[in-house]
Amino acid sequence: MSGPNSSYDPVQVTPLGEEQVFAMRDEALAAIEAAADLEALKQVRSDHAGDRSPLGLANREIGALPPQARKDVGMRVGQARGAVNQALAARQEVLEEAAEEQMLLTETVDVTLPWDRRSRGARHPITTMSERIADTFVAMGWEVAEGPLVEAEWLNFDALNLGADHPARTMQDTFWTEPAENHVVLRTHTSPVQARTMLTRTPPIYVVCPGRVFRTDEYDATHSPMFHQVEGLVIDEGITMAHLKGSLDHFAQATFGEGITTRFRPSYFPFTEPSAEVDLICFVCRGSGLNETGDATCRTCRGEGWIEWGGCGVVNPRVLVACGVDPERYTGFAFGMGIDRTLMFRHGVEDLRSFFEGDVRFSRAFGTEI
C-alpha cells in the first residue's frame, strides 16, 4: 500500500526539527571550511553530503513524514543540503586552485640551464656575401652569370685583349694545366664569364658574376692561391662611365650603408679603356681618416679615408669584337672586386687564411645570412 504514512509520530520527527537540521548544516559547513586539501574535502563530502550523512538520512526520512509535515521539513532539509553543496563546490574550487598553484610551484625549473642541445650550423661568409651582392644587383634587374673554374686560355686572356705577349699577363700569375698545348688554365679572374656571357646572350646584358679564382700567390695573411671575385658587366646602347659610377655607388651603399660613395682613379686593365681603380669612402670614419675619438688614425682605412675596392672601366672595343658584340652600336662597362677582401674590411677579418682554414668557430660567427 502506498500513500502517506498514517502512523505519524511527531516524536519521531523531532530530529528533523529546525534546530537539528540547522545543526547538521552548520556542522557540515564547518567541516567543509576545515577541509585542508582535496583529499579531506572528499571525506567531508562523503560525511556530510553523502547518502549516509545526517542530511542524507534526513532527506530520506522526509518521505516517511505525514504530508502536513513534509513541506516544511522538505524545504528545510533541501535548503540545508543546497547550502552544503554550494559550500562544497566553492571549497572544491579554492582547493583545486591551491593544489594547481602548489603543483606549478613544485614544477619550477632553472630556465637558465645551458641549452645548445643541437650544434648550430652556418654557411660560409663568402657564400652569403656572394649572395648578398648578387641580390643587390638582381634587385636592379641584373642577372647572375656563371662559368667554369678550369677555363680555356682564350677566354681567360686572348678574348679579353690579353694576347700571349701582353706584359699584363704577368700581372696575373696563372696556374697552367698539363699538357700545355691544351691551353687550359685555372681562371685568374671572373672576367672570362664576361666573355662567355657576351658570346651566349644578346645585348642588352646586365650581369654580375661572383666566383672563385686562382693565382699562383703564396699563401699568407693577405694572399691566397684561391680567392673570390665579383664581376659586373653591362652592354647596352649609350652606356657611359657615368652608368658605371652610378652602379658602383649603389653597390657601395647597399653593402656599406647610406651615403657611402666611390671615387675613380685612372688605372690600366687590358679589357677596359678607359680604366679606373675604385676606392670606397671609408664606411667607418666616413673619409676623415680618424678613429671615433679623433685622436688616432682609423683602423679600417689606416688613415687614408678611402679603401681600395677594385678595378673597373669601359669595355675595350677589342673585347667586344672578339666576343661578337658590335662596337659601333654598343658600349659597356665592367668592374671587379674581391669578395674576400670586401669581407675583410667590412667585418674586420685580419687574416685571409681564416676563410679557408674551415674552423667552424669562424663561419658560425656569421650565421646563415650576412
Added chain:
Amino acid sequence: MKAPVSWIREYVDLPADVSVEDLAARLTALGLKLEALEKPGADVTGPLVVGRVLTMDPEPQKNGKTINWCTVDVGAANGTGQPQGIVCGAHNFAPGDLVVVVLPGGVLPGGFEISERKTYGHLSAGMICSAKELGLGDDHSGIIVLPADAGEPGDSVREYLLLDDDVIEFEINPDRAYALSLRGVSREAALATGAMFTDPAARNVPAPNGEGYPVEIDDLEGCPVFVARTVSGFDPTASTPRWMARRIQLAGMRPISLAVDVTNYVMLEMGHPIHGYDADKLQGTVRVRRATPGEKLTTLDDVERTLDAGDLVVVDDSGPIGLGGVMGGATTEMSDATTNIMVEVASWDPVSMFRTGKRHKLSSEAGKRNERGVDPTIPEAAADRVVELLVEHGGGTAGPGVTKVGTAPTSPVVTIPASLPARITGMDIEPATVIENLTAIGCNVDGDETLVVVPPPWRRDISDPFDLVEEVARIVGYENVPSVLPPAPAGRGLTQGQQLRRRVGRTLAGAGYVEVLTFPFVGPEAFDTLELGADDVRRTALRLANPLSAEAPLMTTTLLPGVLETLARNVGRGTTDVAIFEAATVTLPHVGIASPILPVDRRPTEGEWDDLNKALPDQPLHLALALTGDRDPAGWWGGGRPVSWSDPIETVREVAAALGVEVEIRTGSAQPWHPGRCAEVFAGGRSLGHAGELHPRVCKALGVPARTAVAEIDLSALLELAVAVAPAPEFSTFPVAKEDVALQVAVEVASEDVAATLREGAGPLCESVRLFDVYTGEQVGAGQKSLAFALRFRAPDRTLTEAETGEARAAAVALAAERHGAVQR
C-alpha cells in the same frame, strides 16, 4: 718607380704652393699611383756637422779590436769650441781629414740616439759616421771622409751630403712605360701643375757619321735603331759624383762604378736603357741578329744561357756578347780596368723583349722598360748624355764617330670623333678641350669634328681611339664623372639552379652543419690514403704545370680530402663535435682535345665555340659531408648521441627532400667507406654517390677520430632532378587504419628492400610503411633480425573495414615471405 722630388724640379718649375703630398695626390689622380712617400734624411736629426780630425790614438783592446781615441775639431757646434773626444772603430782616415760628426742630442736612422757615454775607458761625445749609419747606402767599409771643399769644422753637413729629399714612389701601370723615368714623371708633374716642362732628351746631338764603331743589324724588326758612341782614355778609378750616386740610390738602384752608374743614371733620367761595353774586349763588327738555337751566352749575372731562335743577340766576331735589350754578356763587361768604352743605345721590339725575359726568367731594369716600349726617337740623345757624363766625371775623350743604324718606327695615326670622349665618359667635354688635352700630352692633333691624332713617340701604348678617350678623361678628371644608374631592363631573377643551391646551403646549416671552403689542390697520395682502387676514376685528375706545392699538383676529383683535413684541423683545435659540409666543383678530366687559341678580330664560329668548351674537363658540383664527435651533444638532459654511419645518410635524404627529390638508399660499396657501413644513394635512376662511416684504416691514416662519418654526392645531378613546381598532394580524410608487422629475416636483407616489398604487397590501400624497430639477439637467433614496421591504410572514398585492412596486411606479409623469406613473429 721612385722619383726624388729634387730631380723632378730639375725639369719642372713646380709652383711654390704645391706641397709634395699635393703633387703626389695630383699625379695619382692622373694615373701615376702613389705607392709610398719617403722622406729620406728625416730620420736623422740633431747636430750633424763637419769635423776635422785633430788627433787619433789607436788603442788595442782585449777583445782583439783596435779602437781610435780621436779629438775632433767641430768648431763652435759643441758650444765650447773645444775639441770633441770621440771613440771611433773605423781606420780609413787620418788626422787632418774632414769627417761627418753627429754630436750628442742627434738621432740616427732606427731611432739611434747619440749621447755622451763612457766606452773603452773614455768619455765619447758623439760619433764619426759611415754612409750606412746615415742611411746613405750600404757602404759600411769605413767612415765618410769628406773632400776639402765640404765645409769648415762645425758647418752643417746635411746639405752637402744631400741627405734631405722627398721621394715619391709610384706604381706604374704597364701602359705608362714612359713614366718609368724622370722625364716621364716630370712631364706628368708639369701636366698636373700647369708648370713648364724642360725635356732632358731635347739635346743637340752630333750627326751620325761613318767613323763610329761598326754596327750592323740583321733583324730591323727586332732592333729598328742602334746608336753607338765611344769614349777613350776613361779613368776607371774615377768615382761617381755624390749627387749622381745619391739620386741613383734614392731611385732604388745601387751605385756600382762611375761607368755603370752613368748608364743607369741616364736610363732613369730619360727612360731609355743603355749598355756599356769594354771596347777593348770587342772583336770586330757588332751585329744584331736572332740567336741560333743552342747558342750559349754567359750573361752579366754569371749564368750561362742556352739561347732560343727567338732571342735577339748582340754578337761580335767572338760570338754572342749580349742578350739584346735584356742583359749584357760577361765577356765584354766593363771592369775596374776599363778605359775605352762603347756605349750602345738601341731600340728593341717589345714583344721579343717580353718573350726573352720570360723564356730566361730574366727581370732587369732594362728589360722592364724595353718590354713595355721606350721612346725610339731618343737613342742619340741618351747616348750623347752618357758620353757627356763619362767625359765630365771620368776624363777621357769622346770618340768622334757617331754610329746610327736603322730608323725609329713612326707612331700610328689614330682617328677619333671629337665627341667620343664625352660619349664614352658621360662628362661634358667640348671638342676644344679634347684637342687641348691631347696636345698637352704631346699628341699632334688635326681636324675639328674628326680628329687625326699622332701620339708622341714616348706613348707607344696609344693605338686606339679609346686610348685617347682615357687620356682626355684623366686630364678632365675622373672625379668629374657623374653618377647615373643605368636603365636595366626587367631581369629574370635568380635561375632555379641558383635558388636551389642556396636552399641546399640553408638546409644543411639548419641541420647543424657548418660550411667550409677548401683548396682543390691534392697529390696522388691523397687518393692512396683514401684507398682508391688502381682503376678508380677518381684517380684520373687534371695536373697543374706549375703547382704551388710539388706535393699537390692535381685538381681534386673528390671533396673528401679537403673536408677531412678541415675536420682534423677542427678536432686538433679542440672542437670535438664537428659537422661540416662543402659544396664545390670537382674537376673530372676526359681524354681532351686542345682548346684552340682563336683569332680576336671576330666572334668564334659555332664550331670553334664548341671546341673551346669541349676541351674543358667536366666540373660538376659535389656535396661532401663530414662528421665526428657527438651529433647531439650531451648535457644536463642526458647523454649525447654520438655521430653514426646513419647521420650522413640521413642528411643526404634531408637535402634531397628539400629539393623535392626522392632518393633511394641501397647497400653500397666504395672507398673510403667502411665495407659494411656504406650506403649508395640513387635518384632518377642513377647513382649520386655514397654515405656512411669512414673506413677505420682511412680514419687512422688521416688522423681523424674513429667512426668519422662522411658522404659525397654529385650535387649537380641532384639539382637537375629537383622539382620545379611541386604538385598539390591529394589525401583522404577518412579514418586511418594502423597495423604493425614484425618480420624476421636474415641479417643481410636490407630493410629498405623489405619495406619496398611490403609497400608493393599491401597494394593501393597502403598509405605508408615505416620501420620503427630493429632487433637482433637471442630471441631471433643468430644470423637473423626482426624488423618492426608500422603500416597505415586508408581509402580515398570510404572507411576501411577490418577485413579489408587485414587482407592487405596479409598480402604484404605473404610477399615479404616469398621475396625475403620473412617470417612473421
